[in-house]
Amino acid sequence: MTQFGKGCHLHLIDGSAFIFRAYHALPPLTRKSDGLPIGAVSGFCNMLQKYVEDNAGPDAPTHVAVIFDKGSHTFRNDLYDQYKANREEMPEDLRPQIPLTREATIAFNIACKELEGYEADDIIATLSRQAREAGGRVTIISSDKDLMQLVGDGVEMLDAMKNRRIDRDGVMEKFGVWPDRVVDVQALAGDSVDNVPGAPGIGIKTAALLINEWGSLEELLDNAEQIKQPKRRQTLIDKREQIELSKRLVQLDEETPLDFTLDDLEVREPDPETLLEFLTKMEFRSLTKRISDSLGVEAPVLPDTTPEGANPPEDDAPEMPAIDPESYVWVKTAEDLAPWIAAAHERGWVAVDTETTGLDEMACDLVGISLCIEPGEACYIPLAHRGDSDGGLFGDGDLAEGQMPMQAALDALKPLFEDPAVMKIGQNMKYDAKVFSRYGIDISPIDDTMLMSYAMNAGLHTHGMDALSERYLSHVPIPIKTLLGSGKKMKTFDQVPIGDAVKYAAEDADITLRLWKIFKPQLHRAHVTRVYEGLERPLVPVLAEMERNGVQVDRNVLSRMSGAFAQKMAQLEEEIHELAGESFNVGSPKQLGEILFDKMGLEGGKKGKTGAYGTGADVLEDLATEHELPARVLDWRQISKLKSTYTDALQGHINAETGRVHTSYVIAGANTGRLASTDPNLQNIPVRSEEGRRIREAFVAPEGKTLVSLDYSQIELRILAHMADIDALKQAFRDGQDIHAMTASEMFNVPMDEMTPEIRRQAKAINFGVIYGISGFGLARNLRIPRKDAQDFIDRYFERFPGIKAYMDDTTEFAKEHKRVETLFGRVIHTPEIAAKGPRAGFAKRAAINAPIQGTAADIIRRAMIRMPEAIEGLPAKMLLQVHDELLFEVETGAEDALIEAARAVMEGAAEPVVKLDVPLVADAGQGSNWAEAH
DNA sequence: CCTGTCACG
DNA sequence: GACGTACGTGACAGGG
Numbered sequence: 001m002t003q004f005g006k007g008c009h010l011h012l013i014d015g016s017a018f019i020f021r022a023y024h025a026l027p028p029l030t031r032k033s034d035g036l037p038i039g040a041v042s043g044f045c046n047m048l049q050k051y052v053e054d055n056a057g058p059d060a061p062t063h064v065a066v067i068f069d070k071g072s073h074t075f076r077n078d079l080y081d082q083y084k085a086n087r088e089e090m091p092e093d094l095r096p097q098i099p100l101t102r103e104a105t106i107a108f109n110i111a112c113k114e115l116e117g118y119e120a121d122d123i124i125a126t127l128s129r130q131a132r133e134a135g136g137r138v139t140i141i142s143s144d145k146d147l148m149q150l151v152g153d154g155v156e157m158l159d160a161m162k163n164r165r166i167d168r169d170g171v172m173e174k175f176g177v178w179p180d181r182v183v184d185v186q187a188l189a190g191d192s193v194d195n196v197p198g199a200p201g202i203g204i205k206t207a208a209l210l211i212n213e214w215g216s217l218e219e220l221l222d223n224a225e226q227i228k229q230p231k232r233r234q235t236l237i238d239k240r241e242q243i244e245l246s247k248r249l250v251q252l253d254e255e256t257p258l259d260f261t262l263d264d265l266e267v268r269e270p271d272p273e274t275l276l277e278f279l280t281k282m283e284f285r286s287l288t289k290r291i292s293d294s295l296g297v298e299a300p301v302l303p304d305t306t307p308e309g310a311n312p313p314e315d316d317a318p319e320m321p322a323i324d325p326e327s328y329v330w331v332k333t334a335e336d337l338a339p340w341i342a343a344a345h346e347r348g349w350v351a352v353d354t355e356t357t358g359l360d361e362m363a364c365d366l367v368g369i370s371l372c373i374e375p376g377e378a379c380y381i382p383l384a385h386r387g388d389s390d391g392g393l394f395g396d397g398d399l400a401e402g403q404m405p406m407q408a409a410l411d412a413l414k415p416l417f418e419d420p421a422v423m424k425i426g427q428n429m430k431y432d433a434k435v436f437s438r439y440g441i442d443i444s445p446i447d448d449t450m451l452m453s454y455a456m457n458a459g460l461h462t463h464g465m466d467a468l469s470e471r472y473l474s475h476v477p478i479p480i481k482t483l484l485g486s487g488k489k490m491k492t493f494d495q496v497p498i499g500d501a502v503k504y505a506a507e508d509a510d511i512t513l514r515l516w517k518i519f520k521p522q523l524h525r526a527h528v529t530r531v532y533e534g535l536e537r538p539l540v541p542v543l544a545e546m547e548r549n550g551v552q553v554d555r556n557v558l559s560r561m562s563g564a565f566a567q568k569m570a571q572l573e574e575e576i577h578e579l580a581g582e583s584f585n586v587g588s589p590k591q592l593g594e595i596l597f598d599k600m601g602l603e604g605g606k607k608g609k610t611g612a613y614g615t616g617a618d619v620l621e622d623l624a625t626e627h628e629l630p631a632r633v634l635d636w637r638q639i640s641k642l643k644s645t646y647t648d649a650l651q652g653h654i655n656a657e658t659g660r661v662h663t664s665y666v667i668a669g670a671n672t673g674r675l676a677s678t679d680p681n682l683q684n685i686p687v688r689s690e691e692g693r694r695i696r697e698a699f700v701a702p703e704g705k706t707l708v709s710l711d712y713s714q715i716e717l718r719i720l721a722h723m724a725d726i727d728a729l730k731q732a733f734r735d736g737q738d739i740h741a742m743t744a745s746e747m748f749n750v751p752m753d754e755m756t757p758e759i760r761r762q763a764k765a766i767n768f769g770v771i772y773g774i775s776g777f778g779l780a781r782n783l784r785i786p787r788k789d790a791q792d793f794i795d796r797y798f799e800r801f802p803g804i805k806a807y808m809d810d811t812t813e814f815a816k817e818h819k820r821v822e823t824l825f826g827r828v829i830h831t832p833e834i835a836a837k838g839p840r841a842g843f844a845k846r847a848a849i850n851a852p853i854q855g856t857a858a859d860i861i862r863r864a865m866i867r868m869p870e871a872i873e874g875l876p877a878k879m880l881l882q883v884h885d886e887l888l889f890e891v892e893t894g895a896e897d898a899l900i901e902a903a904r905a906v907m908e909g910a911a912e913p914v915v916k917l918d919v920p921l922v923a924d925a926g927q928g929s930n931w932a933e934a935h
Numbered sequence: 936c937c938t939g940t941c942a943c944g
Numbered sequence: 945g946a947c948g949t950a951c952g953t954g955a956c957a958g959g960g
Contacts, residue, residue: 020945087945144945193945588958589939616940641941644956670952674944681954684943692942716944769950778950839947850951854944858952884944884952 004063004262006135011061012124014142015068015112018047019101023094024837031283037093038282041100045279045287048108051141051160052270053294061139063131063265066105067123070114074122076249083249085195100282107278109270111260118256121146125252128155130262139165146194148174149182149252164611173607176208184217187247198246199235206232217247272297285474318517320375323475328506329379330498332402334412337381341416343373349423350416351378351513352443354432355505357492360679361434362548362655362662366406367494368501369413372509375517380502381409386494400498410439417443425449427465427512430667433544448537449512452519454668455532459820459830459851463668469511472518477511478504531827535859536667538866542879543665543675545869550660551682551880551888551931557698558647565643572636579629586636589615595629602627618781642686646695653680665882672851673827673858675882683883687935699931706893706927708877709934710903711886713922714739715857716771722918723824723852724807733919740764746800747793766797770804771853773846808849815848823855824915825863860921861885864910871906875899888931900925 004010022043029039048066055061076083090098105112115123124140128150131138136154140147143159148171151157157166164170171179175186188207190198202210210227214220221240227233236243272295279288280300292299331337344350351372358364365384372378383406387398416422417436426432429448436443453463461467469477483496483504493501523529577583580599584591593613597605602623605613617637623630653661661680669676677683685699686692701707717739721729732742741755744763750756762783769779780790798805815821815831822828829851833844861882868879868887876892877899887907891899907923928934 017945024945143947146945585958587956590958610938612939614939637941641956645942645954649955666953669954672952674952676953677943678954681943684941684954686942688943772950772952775950777948782950838945839949842949843951846950847952854952857944886944 004131004134004136004265008062008131008134008136008262009059010127010131010136010138010262010265011055011064012127012138012140012142013051013064013066013110014120014124014140014144014147015066015101015105015114016120017142017144018044018066019094019098022047023091023097024840033283037097038100038284040094040097041104041282042284042287044101045104045108045282045284047160048104048110049287049291049294052108060267062267063136063262064267065111065113065127065265067120067127068102068112068114069120070118071116074117074119075253076119079248080245082195082197087193087195103278107270107275109268109274111265113258113260113265115256115258118253122253122256123258125150125254126256126258127262127265129254131155134262136262145174146186146191146250146252149179149186149250151179175204177211181211181216183247183251184211184220186250187217187243190246191250194249196246196249197239197242199239199243201231201235217243270295276300286470289476318375320514320517322376323473323507323510323514324376325478325503325507327376328502328510330402330502331379331381331404333404334408336379337404337409337412340371340373340379341412343377344371344416344422345419347373348421349373349425349447349516351425351509351516352417352432353426353505353509353512354435355380355493355501356435357494361431361664362438362550362658364435365494366435366439367492368505369409370505370509372506372513375510375514378506378510378513380498380505382498382501383409384494385496385498385501402498410441414441417441420445423447425512425516427468427508427515430540430544430547430665433540434548437544437548444541446537446540447516447520448540449515449519450668451536451540452516452523452532455528455536456519456522456526456828457830458668458673458828459671460832465508465511465515468515473511473514475511477507480504526828527826528828531825535673535825535827535862535866539667539862542865542869543667546879546881547662547664549878549880549890550655550658550662551890552659552700552702553650553654553661554698554700555651555654557700558651558695561694561698562643562647562651565639565647569636569639569643572632572639576629576632576636579627579632586633587640589613592633596623600627600629602630638689638691642692642695646686646692647698650680650695650698663881670858671829672855673823673829673862674854674884675858677883682881685931693932696932696935697930701890701929704893705890706896706929707931707934708889708891708896708899708903708925708927709886709931710889710900710907710923710925711883711935712857712861712907713924715860715885715921716853717767718917718919718921719824719853719856719860720771720804720807723856724801724803725918726801726803728801730918736922740767743767743797747796762793766793769794770797770808771850773808773849775842775846811849811852812845815845821848821852821855823852823859824911825856825859827855827859829855857885860910861887861907864907867906867910868903871902872899875902886935888934896927900927 019040023040029042030036031038102112113123124147128138132154138155140157141160142157147157151166151171152168159166168179171182175182177185185204185207188199188202189204190196210220214223221236224233224236227236276288276292279291280302283302285302288302289299353370354366355368356364356366367384368380368382370378370380382403385400385403387400417424423445424443425447428450429446433443450463453468461471466477469475483500484491523532573586576586580595584595590612592615596602597613604622607613617634620630620634624634655662663677663682664679666676666678686695718733721733728746732739740763741752741760744750744755744759745752747763748759750759765779765783774794776787776791776794779794780787783790811821815834819832819834820828820830831844831848833840834848836844865882875898876895878890879887880890881888889899904923904925908921911917911921926934
């Protein structure tokens with residue numbers, strides 16, 4: 001054992017901060033076996049584990065302790081009976097968890113210290129002093145500002161949540177004084193949380209100003225008569241006693257009588273057995289697993305209980321055998337395959353999964369197919385695995401042994417996959433359906449476990465197979481990385497030895513079937529059968545077809561634009577470097593920030609949580625009024641974005657075979673029911689700026705065809721008018737009025753014929769704000785007006801449209817009560833965060849207000865898309881893209897009007913018959929030889 | 936791999 | 945116990 005001294009590094013963890021953060025960060029989890037609340041303990045352990053992982057490096061501490069508060073009465077209460085008097089009672093479900101956090105700390109083999117009658121802060125102060133005096137370094141893991149007085153002279157703080165170190169400069173940033181004067185500032189400013197009175201009317205800013213002027217609190221108070229501002233002077237004179245008391249309250253005690261020494265805090269390895277025993281006792285399934293892995297020991301078997309998180313398995317969840325990759329069957333011949341097909345027919349269902357050479361369904365090759373008919377009964381049919389690459393000059397590239405001919409397999413499977421009496425079950429079936437469709441198989445009918453999960457659990461968790469398997473089967477699937485590797489030397493699936501492929505691929509089908517068995521009976525209990533069967537599942541073939549259609553993109557147009565952009569960028573770069581007086585990377589926000597704020601000394605530099613200056617467009621726009629450089633950077637940024645994301649990258653997405661761009665839509669990505677578009681994202685092609693809009697000219701109709709676009713007019717505002725039942729808005733929509741102008745007229749008492757663009761613009765911003773869960777802050781930022789003005793606008797808006805306010809309150813109330821909100825079509829969006837405290841509550845509230853509106857709009861266009869194929873069946877037209885409220889079609893020239901008529905009817909009637917909206921839905925149409933013209 | 940920035944509805 | 949704040953997305957570049 002080494003004695004604490006020079007070269008030693010002590011970490012002091014603020015245990016109470018960990019507990020509170022854990023408590024507020026997690027839903028109220030309970031231990032399955034007895035209902036004991038354990039959410040905070042779970043979070044606490046997760047944070048400890050993360051702490052241990054993060055601090056294993058070269059700068060690892062030599063000594064560490066978690067420090068807790070003990071007892072509610074401290075010397076500060078003797079000084080001031082109101083100290084911390086306004087503190088809320090500890091929540092009922094947190095109290096029993098407090099001793100468990102001590103147990104957890106000990107289980108991690110970390111020193112756990114507390115002292116009756118003292119706050120953790122005092123113990124931390126004392127230990128910091130001792131360590132400092134012994135010549136060691138200290139890191140205090142906490143973000144509590146009360147501890148900032150300790151910083152300096154080898155003592156730093158670490159805000160674990162933001163992973164930000166706070167040194168003397170950080171303290172200066174926060175308090176405006178060096179650490180040794182922090183208590184003086186706090187004494188003046190007081191603290192509403194701890195109920196430290198301070199000097200009324202003086203906050204941190206003013207306090208720092210005064211302390212810096214006078215050097216210390218004592219000097220200030222002794223010379224209070226000389227203060228110029230009369231009110232401030234009087235306060236300082238009258239409240240002297242209160243201020244001095246405040247100082248004693250915030251001053252930490254560095255002489256706490258401790259019954260241990262620094263040497264007792266030496267870092268110790270955790271004992272796997274003790275730690276895992278504790279975690280098992282708490283029934284932390286995934287944490288037990290994760291820590292077992294990191295300790296390199298086998299995870300103890302937990303009793304089969306609910307995985308941490310949502311949706312406990314139903315009481316009638318089927319019994320299933322353990323997942324055993326060794327049990328899966330390698331299908332080598334048609335004779336091997338036949339019984340699987342027969343079994344699928346017999347059951348009426350089969351889980352299916354395809355393995356391919358890549359993730360691009362349009363450009364990959366089929367490598368194998370796996371089937372599963374009952375949990376644990378799964379097979380893999382390899383079809384295109386390559387031979388052993390060590391097999392000699394001619395071995396590489398040949399098909400490996402033990403595979404049936406692909407065509408024979410497809411011929412045998414096609415009748416099954418197209419049999420209307422057999423349900424084909426998949427996880428993300430759109431992928432498999434697209435692959436099969438390229439091989440001439442139109443797989444149907446289908447169920448999709450990803451979409452089932454999405455329908456039931458949107459907002460609670462993601463819906464990928466790995467996540468679902470872990471959550472609902474407590475099983476971690478074989479990672480694909482173990483087969484393919486990663487990085488440059490990554491293999492494709494056809495290079496995987498078949499023996500390994502069987503285990504991986506069949507396991508996927510097995511997992512999918514198990515999930516299906518669990519989810520299927522849950523759907524109707526969650527009241528989402530209609531959503532799943534009416535809005536999710538039927539979209540799969542529609543999207544698959546749209547994605548296969550793709551959109552024609554003219555490479556030459558893009559390439560020309562890229563060239564022009566490159567020139568323009570080089571020119572701008574030169575100007576920028578000249579303005580800066582030096583050469584730097586304009587694309588680096590870090591370097592740009594340093595140039596603007598350090599070198600050029602511009603005002604208004606704000607450092608974010610990583611310590612870098614913010615250089616977002618809003619910041620640069622403010623600076624641009626004063627200086628040339630930021631204006632040029634904004635120009636450069638715009639061009640750079642257009643070039644890299646659009647004119648360059650888009651070319652790489654043109655499919656070699658079709659000459660078209662095939663995006664992929666993520667059905668279960670956005671919690672609200674919206675689609676997301678990836679590889680490439682065709683839902684964010686520029687349109688707002690003139691320069692950007694020209695990129696749409698590269699999206700073209702082939703010879704003899706025309707692009708037609710239909711988009712819903714103001715769909716979200718119409719939905720809001722209906723849902724909140726606002727007569728004035730509903731009537732305005734019925735009359736076909738300019739809704740923003742009408743809002744402006746109502747709010748500002750301006751007659752419609754005297755409306756100015758500026759007033760209309762503000763009303764428009766408010767209308768959008770309402771949809772987003774308006775806040776004074778947000779509106780102020782958007783409109784670039786003082787917050788007070790923004791709040792006035794909002795107040796006036798709510799006064800004029802009280803129904804909107806009522807709707808927002810009702811929605812929030814519903815979300816609080818049910819932990820979810822719903823769209824008009826019954827789509828459920830869970831809002832677990834709504835119960836959170838702190839800033840997350842605000843986010844959750846606004847998301848809850850927005851979700852039914854955005855979600856209902858998403859439902860409506862989904863309904864339109866699902867009906868569209870039939871509606872345009874007789875027309876020479878194809879649906880290509882969806883952009884949230886817009887559908888893009890390609891149609892033979894001459895049939896535009898017929899298409900518009902048919903598509904418009906579908907879109908405008910899409911809510912019916914399930915929902916009869918009080919407002920009309922209107923779809924505007926456009927057409928042209930490219931997307932810029934059509935939109 | 937994360938963060939900042941910026942494109943869309 | 946402090947803390948930032950309009951909703952929902954995805955892609956790219958820089959930087960460790």
